[in-house]
Amino acid sequence: MCLSEPLALRLERVSKAFGGLRAVDGVELAVRPGERRALIGPNGAGKTTLFNLVAGALPVTTGRIELFGRDVTRMPSHRRAALGLTRTFQVSNLFPSLTVLDNCLLAVQAPTTAKFAMHRPLARDLALRARAEDTLAAVGLADRATAIVRNLSHGEQRQLEIGLALAGRPRVLLLDEPTAGLSPAESAAMARLLGRLDPAITVLIIEHDMDIALELARHVTVLHYGRVIADGTRDAVRADPTVREIYLGA
Amino acid sequence: MNRAILLGIGALVAAAAVAPALPSYPLTLLTQVAIMAVLAMSLDILLGYTGLPSLGHAAYFGAAAYAVGILATERQAGFLTCLVAGVLLATVTAALFGLIAIRATGTYFLMITLALGMVVWGLAFRWVSLTKGDNGIAGVPRPELPLPWSLSAPLPFFYFALVATALAWAALGTLARSPFGLTLKGIRESETRMRALGYDVWLHKYLAFVISGAFAGFAGVLWAWYNGFVSPVDVQLVTSVETLLMVALGGPGTLAGPALGAAMIVFLKNFVSVYTKRWLLILGAVYIGVILWAPRGVLGALRSQR
Numbered sequence: 055m056c057l058s059e060p061l062a063l064r065l066e067r068v069s070k071a072f073g074g075l076r077a078v079d080g081v082e083l084a085v086r087p088g089e090r091r092a093l094i095g096p097n098g099a100g101k102t103t104l105f106n107l108v109a110g111a112l113p114v115t116t117g118r119i120e121l122f123g124r125d126v127t128r129m130p131s132h133r134r135a136a137l138g139l140t141r142t143f144q145v146s147n148l149f150p151s152l153t154v155l156d157n158c159l160l161a162v163q164a165p166t167t168a169k170f171a172m173h174r175p176l177a178r179d180l181a182l183r184a185r186a187e188d189t190l191a192a193v194g195l196a197d198r199a200t201a202i203v204r205n206l207s208h209g210e211q212r213q214l215e216i217g218l219a220l221a222g223r224p225r226v227l228l229l230d231e232p233t234a235g236l237s238p239a240e241s242a243a244m245a246r247l248l249g250r251l252d253p254a255i256t257v258l259i260i261e262h263d264m265d266i267a268l269e270l271a272r273h274v275t276v277l278h279y280g281r282v283i284a285d286g287t288r289d290a291v292r293a294d295p296t297v298r299e300i301y302l303g304a
Numbered sequence: 305m306n307r308a309i310l311l312g313i314g315a316l317v318a319a320a321a322v323a324p325a326l327p328s329y330p331l332t333l334l335t336q337v338a339i340m341a342v343l344a345m346s347l348d349i350l351l352g353y354t355g356l357p358s359l360g361h362a363a364y365f366g367a368a369a370y371a372v373g374i375l376a377t378e379r380q381a382g383f384l385t386c387l388v389a390g391v392l393l394a395t396v397t398a399a400l401f402g403l404i405a406i407r408a409t410g411t412y413f414l415m416i417t418l419a420l421g422m423v424v425w426g427l428a429f430r431w432v433s434l435t436k437g438d439n440g441i442a443g444v445p446r447p448e449l450p451l452p453w454s455l456s457a458p459l460p461f462f463y464f465a466l467v468a469t470a471l472a473w474a475a476l477g478t479l480a481r482s483p484f485g486l487t488l489k490g491i492r493e494s495e496t497r498m499r500a501l502g503y504d505v506w507l508h509k510y511l512a513f514v515i516s517g518a519f520a521g522f523a524g525v526l527w528a529w530y531n532g533f534v535s536p537v538d539v540q541l542v543t544s545v546e547t548l549l550m551v552a553l554g555g556p557g558t559l560a561g562p563a564l565g566a567a568m569i570v571f572l573k574n575f576v577s578v579y580t581k582r583w584l585l586i587l588g589a590v591y592i593g594v595i596l597w598a599p600r601g602v603l604g605a606l607r608s609q610r
Contacts, residue, residue, distance in 0.1 A: 081411045097444070103515070109500060110499075111496065111499070130499075130504075131499045131500060132498075132499050132501075132502050132503055132504050133502075133504075135499070135500060135501060135502030136502045140500065140501070140502075141500050143496075143497070143500075147494055147496055147500070148493075148494065149489070149493035149494055149497065150493060150495065151492050151493060152486075152489060152493060156486060156489075159483075159486060160486060160487065160490045160498070160501060161501050163486075163487075163502040164502040164503055165481050165502055168483045169483050169484065169487055169503070170483075170484055170511075171482055171483045171484055171517075172478070172479050172482045172484045172485070173478060173479075173482065174478070174482060174483075175478065175481045175482060176481060176482055176483045176486055177481070179483065182483075218497070218501065222501060222502060256459070259487070
């Protein structure tokens with residue numbers, strides 16, 4: 055591991071307690087820039103909670119989170135996003151009554167100062183619009199730009215979910231079950247889309263479909279009852295007897 | 305969107321065309337509609353675009369009306385002083401109240417804005433040395449403008465109010481279609497996603513709150529000149545509720561809809577109250593009907609039928 059370069063993401067003994075329940079319990083995580091890391095574990099293992107802590111949607115109970123060497127533990131989520139940390143949601147979290155293009159424009163203009171412009175119509179900002187259209191093309195929604203998001207199919211909403219995360223040009227991308235509820239064919243298309251992501255982006259992915267998770271990521275972290283029980287290459291994790299027992303079910 | 309704009313321009317032109325032929329009473333009502341339309345559109349920025357149901361909008365409207373009332377009667381202030389002071393006082397009030405209210409969402413936001421509105425009402429009612437309390441401030445003169453017509457006559461004042469309304473509508477319409485306007489709709493649809501995208505949701509809501517207050521203040525300035533009388537009635541809860549109903553009836557998030565809602569409420573209130581004192585009962589029935597059959601307001605219903 056190259057030590058001169060700061061880690062993209064580093065978690066030190068991060069815990070989150072909901073009352074008596076320790077949903078995330080002393081998690082250590084170190085993710086290098088450009089790495090693809092899969093986060094797996096049975097239902098209730100604390101994977102989504104961990105994402106919420108990293109993204110800043112929930113405050114940590116104890117521990118420390120660093121993004122590119124910078125302490126972001128107490129930083130609100132919008133400022134972490136401004137540093138290049140973006141997430142997707144397990145249940146699509148879009149702007150349902152707006153058009154696909156407007157959804158994408160909201161993501162594209164988020165890191166710019168254009169978002170505070172009040173005196174000119176958005177429709178005249180051709181640069182923003184071009185970037186939004188590029189993003190839509192990248193996730194295969196170019197011909198759906200004028201559709202209202204509420205009327206999209208579930209598969210299209212999942213594609214847009216990824217599109218919104220990519221539109222802001224993230225450096226660290228947290229993908230929370232991108233294939234949730236997709237048909238096998240849609241899942242395969244999603245896997246191809248994820249395989250084409252810019253290699254410079256650091257990707258952390260929660261995925262129940264093992265084939266997709268292990269195809270994308272060489273390095274796997276296994277969570278169980280909020281604790282990291284295995285962390286290593288996919289072959290090592292596959293061979294780990296504890297993991298086989300509690301998760302892979304073999 | 306374009307249909308609402310055409311409808312609005314059509315209404316403005318029609319009102320301007322028929323005004324000279326109207327007797328003074330309907331003309332007075334039309335002037336009221338124009339002013340209340342500004343108030344309703346200002347609330348629409350909060351309720352319809354940002355999804356924040358404020359139940360204290362009369363506070364900014366009333367604060368501006370009082371500023372004009374006091375300055376015009378005690379200091380003989382002119383057009384520009386009254387306009388700037390009124391809008392400024394409303395803006396500052398909204399900037400202060402926003403700090404308290406924006407932390408809350410949904411029903412809690414509603415309750416906090418209601419409480420803050422009551423504070424202003426309490427001041428208007430009790431700070432007798434400044435506001436003359438329950439008696440109100442009478443004899444507020446209309447401003448002198450370098451125009452060939454005096455604004456003290458009903459027809460010139462109606463045109464004055466109509467132009468002011470058109471300007472407010474154009475400004476708020478530009479805001480709604482701007483990049484900032486889109487962020488407000490985004491907040492209405494999903495705050496959590498907006499945060500994940502990197503938006504400081506609090507700041508955008510706060511700006512919307514202050515802008516909305518400023519335009520409510522603009523309506524308040526017009527109202528003080530129109531009515532010539534400012535009293536606690538202008539800042540009371542009923543005024544806030546009526547404004548909320550104008551937006552809900554007309555169609556939140558359309559600007560032209562709340563203006564239409566303002567026309568409906570003003571005419572209903574004035575015509576029905578000739579026949580019965582229970583006009584609020586009829587207003588309630590109309591409101592329930594709209595919620596049942598056109599939950600997105602009259603304009604929302606028209607649009608979805610297309």
